[in-house]
Amino acid sequence: MTQDFNDITTIPVSRLSANQSYSFSLKLSDEARAEMAKTLDLLALKKPSLIGTLKPHGADDWLLQARLGATVQQACVITLAPVSARIEESVERLFVRIMPSFDDLEEDAEVEMPEDDRAEPLENTINLADVFREALSLALPPYPRAEGASLESAVFTEEGKAALTDEDTKPFAGLAALKAKLQDPES
Secondary structure (H helix, E strand, O other): OEEEEEEEOEEEHHHOOOOOEEEEEEOOOHHHHHHHHHHOOOOEEEEEEEEEEEEEEOOOEEEEEEEEEEEEEEEOOOOOOEEEEEEEEEEEEEEEOOOOOOOOOOOOOOOOOOOOOOEEEOOOEEEHHHHHHHHHHHHOOOOOOOOOOOOOOOOOOOOOOOOOOOHHHOOOHHHHHHHHHHHOOOO
C-alpha cells in the first residue's frame, strides 16, 4: 500500500507507518527557490523537482529514493556570463534512527566509517528541501564555462617597467636567464 505526500517540503516521521511505502514530490515556494539559488551561488534555479519514494528499511529506518531535476544558471568562471545547465540525478538517502555517536571519543581515537555512506540521522521530520539542496550542490558543475570562453594571459605593470609574465614566475626561469648571461661574455 502506498500513500502520497505531494507538493510538500517536509514529511513528519510521526505520520509514517512501518508497513507501507510513501511517494512524495517536493514543492518549493518562489521564496524558497530564490533563497536556495542564493545559498548555492546560482544566478537562477528553475524547474526544481524531487520526486520519489520513502520505504521502511528494517524496524526503524527509512530509505528515500528519488529523482532530482533542476535547470540552473551559474556565472562563467572566466567571463561571468550566465551558463545554463540541466541537472538530472538519482538521490538515495537512508535515514537511520540510531546513528553511532562520536561525541565522547578521545582526540586521537581511530573511528571506522560506516559502510553505508547514504546514512543520515532520522529526526522528527524528513526535510525534502534539505535533501534537494545537498544533492543539487553536489551535482552542480564546479567550473561552469561559457561557450568559447578561454583564459587569456593578462600582463599588468607600472609604466616604464618590464612586465612580469607567467614564464618569469616559473621556478627555473631565473636560472635559465642567469645561465644565458654567464654564457654570453658581452653581457
